[in-house]
Amino acid sequence: MKIFSRNELFSFKQIVIALIMLVSGGVGCLTTSFSTVDAATYGTIPELDEKEDSQEAQMLNDLGTNGIKLNASQSSIDNINSPSIMQMLQLQLQQKDDLKRIEAYHAKQRSERHLSRRAVGNADVSSWDEFVSAASDPNIDTINLKTDLQADSSATIDSDKIINFNGFKLSVNITANTKKTVTIASGNVKLVSPTVENKPPKVKTSTPSAFTFQGGSLTVTGNAQISGDFFSSTNTPGDLTFQDATAYFYNDICPWDYLGGKGDGSIISMTGSSAGSIKILNSTINDNSYGFIFFSGVPHKSMLIDDNSKITSTQPDVNATDSLYYFVATPQDHRVDGAGVELTIKGHSAVTINKAPTYDICAPIKLFGGGTKISLSEGSDLDVTNPAWRRNC
Incomplete structure (x- = not known):
């Protein structure tokens, strides 16, 4: 005792x-699996810019702000109907559409990545x-x-x-x-x-x-x-x-x-x-x-x-x-x-x-x-x- x-x-x-x-x-x-890229929807997509504000978004903003840029030989609005001006317009509009498409895909990918980080x-x-x-x-x-x-x-x-x-x-x-x-x-x-x-x-x-x-x-x-x-x-x-x-x-x-x-x-x-x-x-x-x-x-x-x-x-x-x-x-x-x-x-x-x-x-x-x-x-x-x-x- x-x-x-x-x-x-x-x-x-x-x-x-x-x-x-x-x-x-x-x-x-x-487990979170990333969606397979739908080529029919997005086409060929460049690699994702890791920054939250992508370069594509900034380029789109520049296009919307500055409009069409003319060189010295095309500086007059009188020449707007010239073939070279029309071609340039089409190219820049196509560029703008491409940038929108790329940005849409990257926005989706960033969203999925954010959800993945939260879910892991x-x-x-x-x-x-x-x-x-x-x-x-x-x-x-x-x-x-x-x-x-x-x-x-x-x-x-x-x-x-x-x-x-x-x-x-x-x-x-x-x-x-x-x-x-x-x-x-x-x-x-x-x-x-x-x-x-x-x-x-x-x-x-x-x-x-x-x-x-x-x-x-x-x-x-x-x-x-x-x-x-x-x-x-x-x-x-x-x-x-x-x-x-x-x-x-x-x-x-x-x-x-x-x-x-x-x-x-x-x-x-x-x-x-x-x-x-x-x-x-x-x-x-x-x-x-x-x-x-x-x-x-x-x-x-x-x-x-x-x-x-x-x-x-x-x-x-x-x-x-x-x-x-x-x-x-x-x-x-x-x-x-x-x-x-x-x-x-x-x-x-x-x-x-x-x-x-x-x-x-x-x-x-x-x-x-x-x-x-x-x-x-x-x-x-x-x-x-x-x-x-x-x-x-």
């Missing part, structure tokens, strides 16, 4: 000392196949959902992506016995106001996480609604950040395999032989689950709550009690040096936990492993309550 000294700054409200247990030593990809890297997706295509396309950096999507296969992201949900929902495993996931293989991925459903109704068994992690990072921002297992990394350095987010999580599946150390049934899990970190920055998190965050494996994992963040962690059935309800936990056999968890609460942040486990001295925070540490800075709060403590522990 780890004992806190007086110089460690804690403001525990209504806290039962046994509630915190620390054991040491142990898409359709959007963006994909509006209205089907799961389009999402899968855009996710794997390194030329697409922004995916915009245009309707609710239901996964009928897995998808892989291996480059930087911003996914704008635009009020729509991504459903991953909403029928029994499905094993779909979105894998972040590499790249920095940002979810903007995501709504993610990853739980079959009335099924009490865990499903794969909606997002599995192999490399890069995942950031959640905006208003988020998440049901079921959300994020997992195994033997990879998981990097998950909530930045300027207001997120609600729900999962009514109990994390039965807590002792086994897999983290199934938890909303967020980082397991295996790589470090991992969770950062909650200037965000409000409402966790309504039986198991929120699960860590296991060497080296140690870390969780930072900073920048005036607020976290409330409760359980779906407030009257339920069982062995393995937790806000953050590691396996019971995690008695290994370097396998500890660093939980830091700072920047006037507040964490309020109300869960009712009955196993291992009834602690909603269960952290085993050498190097485990909880740091609470001045002005921040950690409030832990177990309503079942006196009845069952």
Whole structure:
């Protein structure tokens, strides 16, 4: 049991000392194709002048301003009907028509190029196949959902992506016995106001996480609604950040395999032989689950709550009690040096936990492993309550 000294700054409200247990030593990809020049319409067209105001436009302006230029032998208007004057008139009129035709084509080409510049890297997706295509396309950096999507296969992201949900929902495993996931293989991925459903109704068994992690990072921002297992990394350095987010999580599946150390049934899990970190920055998190965050494996994992963040962690059935309800936990056999968890609460942040486990001295925070540490800075709060403590522990 780890004992806190007086110089460690804690403001525990209504806290039962046994509630915190620390054991040491142990898409359709959007592509823009330029239109083929219609020779019948435009004829032979010179190369596009890259400047916005083309030379053809300036030449047309000169023709309109200066009119027909006569040489010295044709300076008299009396000679207007001479063959040479008429030929020159025809030539200049033809030149003017040619310039108009060229300018019309170049204007069209500049317009298409402008649209192309605006469109490159963006994909509006209205089907799961389009999402899968855009996710794997390194030329697409922004995916915009245009309707609710239901996964009928897995998808892989291996480059930087911003996914704008635009009020729509991504459903991953909403029928029994499905094993779909979105894998972040590499790249920095940002979810903007995501709504993610990853739980079959009335099924009490865990499903794969909606997002599995192999490399890069995942950031959640905006208003988020998440049901079921959300994020997992195994033997990879998981990097998950909530930045300027207001997120609600729900999962009514109990994390039965807590002792086994897999983290199934938890909303967020980082397991295996790589470090991992969770950062909650200037965000409000409402966790309504039986198991929120699960860590296991060497080296140690870390969780930072900073920048005036607020976290409330409760359980779906407030009257339920069982062995393995937790806000953050590691396996019971995690008695290994370097396998500890660093939980830091700072920047006037507040964490309020109300869960009712009955196993291992009834602690909603269960952290085993050498190097485990909880740091609470001045002005921040950690409030832990177990309503079942006196009845069952």
